[in-house]
Amino acid sequence: MNESTDKNLQFLSRFRDSMFENQIMLSYKGEISQNIMLGLLELTERKLDSSNEDQGIKSKIFNVMVGCLQNITYHTEDNKHAKSSMFLIGRIIDGYAIYSGNAISKDRVSDFRAKLMSMTDMSGEELSVFYKTWLTSGELSDKNGIHLGLIDIARRTGNTLDFDFENIDEDYSYFSLRTEIKSTL
Secondary structure (H helix, E strand, O other): OOHHHHHHHHHHHHHHHHHHHOOEEEEEEOOOOHHHHHHHHHHHHHHHHHOOOOHHHHHHHHHHHHHHHHHHHHHOOOOOOHHHOEEEEEEEOOEEEEEEEEEEEHHHHHHHHHHHHHHHOOOHHHHHHHHHHHHHOOOOEOOOOOEHHHHHHHHHHOOOOEEEEEEOOOOEEEEEEEEEEEOOO
């Protein structure tokens, strides 16, 4: 075995350990299409069915998944970094953590960050009002701002959205998102 092969195998071992440590039950990297979305939803449903998860939790997970995956497809249209999109679901002590990541045009980052920050300070009731206002404004999404699905994710989970933007190149940043869905006991 040569040195390059050995390093690749070590990477695989570290990656497997990290997935095990973080209890990742689903991981996907690449372009997201309608067919891929449906496949990810189907795989998640099978995994949750095999663990006998509560229907209410499954419903929340699916709603959050759809919001995250739609956000990815919304912001990566004609994007040279579309293949770097990621989606993961992991088990945590009291529920599930859902992660997503995608490239976003740098000219959208400032407004996007400001709107996400304003959402983190909102109560559940304020998020509902914000959501309803957005719906009734006749503008379901704003290319320069926040997608309706992210507002819905924050509303449905009752948790803040953890997020970050990391520079990729002179035109794009990588948007990382994490939210939790708590299991009912």
